[in-house]
Amino acid sequence: MAFVKTIFYYEITRKKKKMFWHILGPCLVYALLFLVCLLVDKFAPDFNNTYFRWPDMVKEFLGMGSWNRNLYINLWQLSVLCYPLYLVYVLMIEVSSSVIEEKRLETTVYLHNMGIGRRKIMVAKGLFWFGVAGVGLLVLLVENAVFALILQAEGWLINMSGYYGKLFFVSVILGGMGLFFASYHKKEADCEERILGFVLLSFFVSRLPAFLKLLSEILIATDRAGSLSDNLRILAERFRVLEILSPPTWCWFAAEIPGEYWICGAVVTVIMGVAAFSIYGHGKVMD
């Protein structure tokens, strides 16, 4: 496994600044948020109670849990709705461009001279970026656990651990997809466009059932219950399977994700990984 060390060494040397910001950037944002929330809780104690009393149907649409007496926990809940999308997008971009750039930098020849072929490059880069994602998530978990303890919200530790654990698994699934995208693209820009399209499209399609349900709830809440609201609810139930399309939403607290989805995710990861490995490793360096 010496090739892994070499690839890791090159990746760290080339991208230490980027890695630093990927790992510590979100930590700094949360730290800042925590300080601001402490100040708001101290100087405007009613702020949390006033503005975080959203209707249940909205919370359900956003896949959120119950509100907390601490402003920081509530804001953290809102932030973790978007963070999975950001994380998987960044991870997919980094892992794919990292594989593609070896060709652009003309370093594949030199790596081949070192006994590191295309397949080894892909494996090592995949491991590296999964590792970076894992470390980043671990740091965030520790940081937020500390904040939760400071706020005496120990009950949230389990939620947080579950959330970051699920998110790591989701990162691996989408990272496998990123490797697959990288395996047949020659330019990073082309690959990035497709990844962005994939992440956004799958997200919006997967939220379609929740949106139909929200519409139905709005109709009922405004005294317009009838066949339309019933049909919308039935459609939402029928299309619920679409939720499987966007793994980042699986981590949301109130998202009721069947265990089969996680098994499907693992299977898709293996299929995508093997396909990427096979496609990328099939060609020789100079072909």
Added chain:
Amino acid sequence: MTEKELLCRIQEVTIPSGSDEILKEVNLDFERGTVVAVIDRQQNGGRLLQAIAGMRSIKSGQIVLADGLHKIQYVPDDIICYDSLEVGQFLKGFSINCKNVDLEKGLKLCQLFGIEEREQLLNLTFEQNRLVAMIQALMAEPQILLLDNPHNMISDETYALLTKEFETLKTNGTVILIASASFEQIGVACDTYHFMKDGMLYKSYKNDELPKPAKVLMVRGGDATAFADGMFELLWEQDEKRCYLSEEKAVSLAKKLQASNCVDFMVEQLSMDEVVYEEFERWHS
């Protein structure tokens, strides 16, 4: 590999490029401690080197390496590394993966060629970038060193320094295989020369068997056949008549032609490549 000194044998190797074949059923043997040149104006020698290094697919045939041979280094022709890594970091990564790589030697060679260890690869000149590739290969003390157009972008003075390193490797039993488009670039420093054309290997010479440089007599108009006299072979090319002959004969014939005052003629020096390729044309026709 049955022969004791044989490090690599190429058997009936055909290399594709799209739907074409750029090399067709090539057979070659490479012995330990030799410098071998593969000369091809169409630059397919480099493709052969890539196939030996395992970087290019072959359509048929096989490349057999001696038992236990695993240290093959390929130095590409015109690939310039645009990496943000520093030279020292780049070479260090190599030493992490390969136990027997001598990083100290690499850094000393960098000093010898005036390359700063802290300089980023993307800021190096073309020559320096190629030298880093050479240094990487030399650090590994390869059993087979594959050099694709090694003179390309490298000054004569620098190449002279590199040659000393190659000689050391050769003494240690390394096969150095050089691909070039021209004999003139390589010179007479190799032990064996293989000439290729149209994807085929058609002529091989040991160093002491190389054809002598020749003169060509070009006769335009007139009845040049009258001067043939069985002294030389006469070739027809469009409306020109070209005769290939030794320098001594060329001078003698030129005097006769001057005296005859009947034809327009000129005597030109042929390069070694032209001598060999003209031979190929005759052989091929």
